Amino acid sequence: MKPVYFDNNATTKVDPRVLEAMLPYFTEQFGNASSLHAFGAEVGAAVKGARRDLQALLGAEHDHEIVFTSGGTEGDNAAILSALEASPRRREVITSAVEHPAVLSLCAWLEKNRGVKVHVIPVDAKGRLDMAAYEAALSERVAIVSIMWANNETGTLFPVAKLAEMAKPYGILFHTDAVQAVGKVPMDLKSTAIDMLSLSGHKLHAPKGIGALYVRRGTRFRPQIKGGQQERGRRAGTENTPGIVALGVAARLAGDYMAEENGRVRGLRDRLEKGLLQRIPSCFATGDVENRLPNTANVAFEFVEGEGILLLLNRAGIAASSGSACTSGSLEPSHVLRAMSIPYTAAHGAIRFSLSRDSSGEEVDRVIEAMPGIIEKLRALSPFWDGSGAASAFNPVYA
Amino acid sequence: MWDYSDKVKDYFFNPKNAGLLADANAVGEVGAIACGDALKLMLKVDPATDVITEARFQTFGCGSAIASSSALTEIVIGKTLDEALALTNQDIADFLGGLPPEKMHCSVMGYEALQAAVAHYRGETWEDDHEEGALVCKCFGVDEGMIERAVRVNKLTAPEQVTFYTKAGGGCLTCFEAIEEVLARVNADMADEGLIEVTAAYRIGSVDPRSLKGKPRVNGAKAAPGAKSAAVAVPLSLTPPKESAPRQSPLASLVPPPSAPAPLTAVQRIKLIDKAIEELRPYLQQDGGDCELVDVDGNLVSVKLSGACIGCQMASVTISGVQQRLMEKLGMPLRVVPVK
Numbered sequence: 001m002k003p004v005y006f007d008n009n010a011t012t013k014v015d016p017r018v019l020e021a022m023l024p025y026f027t028e029q030f031g032n033a034s035s036l037h038a039f040g041a042e043v044g045a046a047v048k049g050a051r052r053d054l055q056a057l058l059g060a061e062h063d064h065e066i067v068f069t070s071g072g073t074e075g076d077n078a079a080i081l082s083a084l085e086a087s088p089r090r091r092e093v094i095t096s097a098v099e100h101p102a103v104l105s106l107c108a109w110l111e112k113n114r115g116v117k118v119h120v121i122p123v124d125a126k127g128r129l130d131m132a133a134y135e136a137a138l139s140e141r142v143a144i145v146s147i148m149w150a151n152n153e154t155g156t157l158f159p160v161a162k163l164a165e166m167a168k169p170y171g172i173l174f175h176t177d178a179v180q181a182v183g184k185v186p187m188d189l190k191s192t193a194i195d196m197l198s199l200s201g202h203k204l205h206a207p208k209g210i211g212a213l214y215v216r217r218g219t220r221f222r223p224q225i226k227g228g229q230q231e232r233g234r235r236a237g238t239e240n241t242p243g244i245v246a247l248g249v250a251a252r253l254a255g256d257y258m259a260e261e262n263g264r265v266r267g268l269r270d271r272l273e274k275g276l277l278q279r280i281p282s283c284f285a286t287g288d289v290e291n292r293l294p295n296t297a298n299v300a301f302e303f304v305e306g307e308g309i310l311l312l313l314n315r316a317g318i319a320a321s322s323g324s325a326c327t328s329g330s331l332e333p334s335h336v337l338r339a340m341s342i343p344y345t346a347a348h349g350a351i352r353f354s355l356s357r358d359s360s361g362e363e364v365d366r367v368i369e370a371m372p373g374i375i376e377k378l379r380a381l382s383p384f385w386d387g388s389g390a391a392s393a394f395n396p397v398y399a
Numbered sequence: 400m401w402d403y404s405d406k407v408k409d410y411f412f413n414p415k416n417a418g419l420l421a422d423a424n425a426v427g428e429v430g431a432i433a434c435g436d437a438l439k440l441m442l443k444v445d446p447a448t449d450v451i452t453e454a455r456f457q458t459f460g461c462g463s464a465i466a467s468s469s470a471l472t473e474i475v476i477g478k479t480l481d482e483a484l485a486l487t488n489q490d491i492a493d494f495l496g497g498l499p500p501e502k503m504h505c506s507v508m509g510y511e512a513l514q515a516a517v518a519h520y521r522g523e524t525w526e527d528d529h530e531e532g533a534l535v536c537k538c539f540g541v542d543e544g545m546i547e548r549a550v551r552v553n554k555l556t557a558p559e560q561v562t563f564y565t566k567a568g569g570g571c572l573t574c575f576e577a578i579e580e581v582l583a584r585v586n587a588d589m590a591d592e593g594l595i596e597v598t599a600a601y602r603i604g605s606v607d608p609r610s611l612k613g614k615p616r617v618n619g620a621k622a623a624p625g626a627k628s629a630a631v632a633v634p635l636s637l638t639p640p641k642e643s644a645p646r647q648s649p650l651a652s653l654v655p656p657p658s659a660p661a662p663l664t665a666v667q668r669i670k671l672i673d674k675a676i677e678e679l680r681p682y683l684q685q686d687g688g689d690c691e692l693v694d695v696d697g698n699l700v701s702v703k704l705s706g707a708c709i710g711c712q713m714a715s716v717t718i719s720g721v722q723q724r725l726m727e728k729l730g731m732p733l734r735v736v737p738v739k
Contacts, residue, residue: 305435307401307461311411332538332570333435344433348459381417381465383439383457384432 003317004363008203009152009180009296009354010321014246015205015253022207022246033239034230043241050248054212057251058197059188062217067231068244071211072179073102075198076146078213078224078235079175080106083144083196084116086220087173090143092117094167096129096158097339100177103146104335121147126288127156127340129163138166144173149181149197153323153336153352154287155296157185164193173219179203179211183254184261184293195219201243205356206250210243257357265355266294268364272353273297275368280375286342286350295355298323300337300346303385304378309351312374318367323350345384403462404496410466415473420455427515430508434539434566436460438468440512442475444520449479456512463498464505470494471509480517486510487552488564503564507549534736535577537718538570543581550585554594556601558582558608573719575608577734668729669695675728676702679721690721693738700725701738 005013025046031039033047048063055063069075080093080103095107097120110116119137122130129147138145145167150157164174175196181187182197183204189197196219201210213235215221221234228236273285282302301309306322313320323334332338333347342350353367379385403411423441430437436459443453454472458465470491475483488506492498498506518524533543549555549564558578562568568578579601586600663671669692676692683690694701702721722735 303432303459305460305464308411308465311408311462315412344435348432348435381414381457382459383428383437384459 001317003319004366005319006353006355006359006363006367007319007321008356008359009155009352011202011208012205012356013358014202014207015250017253018206018246018249021249022242025242025245029241033241046245046248047239047241050244050251053248053251057182057187057255058199058214059190060214060216061190064232065214065217067213067215067234068239068247069198069211069213069235070209070240071202072100072177072198072200075196075200075211075213076100076102076175076177077106079173079196079198079215080110080144080146081224082222083173083175083220084110084114085222087143090141090172091115092119092137092139092142094119094121094134094137094142094145094147094172096121096123096147098123098127098151098153098156098336099146099148100152100179103148103177107146117141123339125340125342127151127154127286127336128288128291129158134163135166138170138172140170142167142170142172144175146175146177149176149178150185150293151287151336152180153334153350154298154340155180155293155354156287157181157291157293160194161192164195168193180293180296183251183258184295186258189214189216201247201250204250204254206246207243210240210247212247260357262294265357265359268359268361269295269297269353269355271361272355272364272367273299275364276371279368279372283349283375284346286337286340295359296352297354298350298352300342301349301351301375302346303382304349304375306349306351308378309349309374312377313351313367313370316366316370316374318370320367321352321354323347323352401463401499401502403466403499406470406494406496407463407466407498410469410495411462414465414469416455416469416476417457418455419457420453423453423455425451425516425520427512427517427519429511429515430460431540432459436464436505436508438464438508438512440468440471440509440516442516442520444480449481451475451478451480451483460505460508461502463495463502464508466495467491467498467505467509468512471513475513480520483513484517486513488549489553500560500563503553504566507545507564510548510552511545535581536565536567536570536574537737539566541565541567546578546581547585550582551589551594554589555582556586556595556599558601558606571719572608573722576603576732579603579606663729665695671729672700672725672733675725676721679724683717688717690717698731698733700733700735702735704737 025043029043029046031043033040033044051063051066054066060066069078084090084093093107093110093116095103095118107118111118121134121137124130145163147158147160147163149160160176167174173195174193175198176194178197179200180203182199195216197214199212202208215234223234223236225236230236230239276299277283277285280301283299286298286300310320310322323337333344334350337347337350420441420443423443425442425444427440428438438460439457441455442451444450445452454476456468456472458468474486474490474494488503488510491506491509492503535541535543535546546561546565546567550561553564555561555564558568558575561578561582568574580603582601583603586595589595590597590600672695673692676690680690689705691703692700693703704717718735718737722733725733725735
């Protein structure tokens with residue numbers, strides 16, 4: 001039986017139409033886009049076309065506001081480092097407690113090694129941003145706000161347009177890591193105050209190794225990769241033309257599938273989540289369920305540990321992911337679930353199912369079918385489960 | 400996914416001896432749900448022969464924790480209690496065809512549960528009378544004895560290995576110096592006994608704890624609605640500046656270098672510590688918490704947290720902030736521990 005892939009927030013399968021479009025750029029169309037001869041000119045035109053496709057998906061005002069990068073992490077790094085370099089007298093950064101490590105690790109590094117003050121804005125139990133804390137952190141000492149559009153673990157959406165408006169009066173640049181949101185949430189950047197936005201190709205059916213950073217026209221920007229005039233001097237290095245062409249086609253397809261993503265895929269996700277919550281005792285959906293990505297469900301199963309669930313799912317031919325400690329190599333459960341104060345009894349057993357336009361109803365049924373037995377098997381092994389849903393008495397020697 | 404041996408996978412997918420043992424007469428329980436794994440080991444011992452005739456387990460934890468628990472029951476059935484006590488966590492790992500290094504703590508959990516179960520059978524107390532001060536890692540509840548045993552049995556010589564085997568230091572890492580101290584002390588003894596090379600023994604200060612962990616603190620860290628407890632944020636200003644005095648061994652203060660100024664008297668020191676804590680209290684009170692000085696014993700400073708600090712998962716972060724602030728103020732290494 002074909003395996004069920006419900007881990008699309010980790011990465012997606014390259015769409016066959018994307019692959020087909022990019023292949024000639026390895027062979028016949030191998031030219032360097034910067035060259036003046038015919039080899040270069042054709043490739044240059046393809047890069048321009050891809051830039052326009054992304055411009056359309058993001059609702060950007062100009063195509064040259066798109067800077068191609070190697071992916072989301074590079075975009076996040078470039079935006080934050082550039083903002084600090086461009087405003088040397090502003091030595092503070094605002095971010096959230098649930099950002100991707102691409103942002104959080106960089107901020108920790110800046111705090112330790114560059115003396116930058118980092119405001120980490122907390123979230124509530126549903127993963128919603130503490131707006132009062134955000135407002136209190138805004139000042140003219142802040143160079144940049146970097147807050148994600150959608151959370152990768154729970155799918156929770158942040159009100160980035162509003163956050164950007166709030167930052168504007170202080171002259172703060174606003175960056176959003178929109179790696180999970182692009183292609184799933186309709187965007188019209190020209191009507192917002194968002195200055196920069198990072199996206200990654202492999203989250204929307206393009207290959208790994210290509211991404212883009214949107215930089216609003218007129219934004220103070222300092223290149224972090226120096227060495228050439230590519231991308232108008234904002235990102236040196238010969239263009240990854242097969243990747244850029246692929247990202248362009250993927251962006252066009254994402255636009256075409258936007259309605260399906262928010263209709264059919266959302267319906268599948270809701271059915272999956274409802275099915276699990278109905279059939280399995282002592283579990284709950286995490287995040288802001290009213291306001292999240294259409295493809296993501298994060299369900300916390302109490303008194304079991306996530307790695308065991310994933311191993312058993314994998315044996316049943318189902319791929320998902322977990323916020324548990326054991327799967328990541330760290331000893332603590334995911335920083336996102338901890339920031340939401342999800343009790344440890346549940347955080348260790350949180351499983352993320354992330355669907356895509358490739359997902360089918362039959363696959364959803366298979367997961368709904370497989371999960372109750374898996375949870376039951378692990379709970380039967382757990383000293384905390386007594387069948388009633390409450391933690392049973394357990395008196396360890398040290399705890 | 401982890402690189403598990405076929406035997407680990409087999410013991411996870413088809414665990415032997417899982418479930419309750421109703422007439423068990425030796426029970427060992429270790430770990431906690433907050434820590435990510437816990438094991439209840441139940442044995443039936445024949446009082447006439449001291450032989451373990453039945454063994455069962457219940458485990459909350461990852462695949463290798465379940466496999467290690469099941470393997471442990473298979474190993475001990477048929478053994479006498481003395482034979483069982485001679486087993487080490489390495490025997491569990493070997494039985495399973497090895498465990499990934501980061502997962503060795505799963506085998507140590509089995510070893511600890513076995514020791515606890517035998518102690519229970521014999522009516523002894525198993526290490527549960529430890530003083531607050533003996534608890535090294537507050538995040539994972541690891542005491543000094545457990546680290547000593549793991550270091551000795553597995554010939555560990557690096558702080559990172561101690562984390563892999565016991566989880567100590569896997570959270571906030573404020574216990575790094577305490578781990579170093581235990582590791583260096585046990586290693587020195589082991590070198591004297593010829594168990595390890597003198598050159599292999601760990602020396603305090605040879606690993607920079609900053610290389611092990613780094614994440615920014617959460618602003619204001621207000622409790623989310625429905626959360627059990629409020630997290631008390633330590634103001635960033637409490638973090639010592641990067642160029643602060645080089646890290647010293649906690650033992651260094653016991654033997655002042657010849658050029659050091661006259662050491663403070665005990666009373667002077669307590670006064671200074673008390674003053675520093677008074678200065679910190681307004682920060683904690685802002686977040687609904689509080690802190691008072693209880694006792695000073697050598698380098699060990701006991702404080703009592705109250706208000707929102709009680710039962711707070713972030714309390715260890717608060718304690719570490721207090722510890723850093725005191726060390727800054729007094730210019731000497733100190734260890735701050737909470738008391739009830």
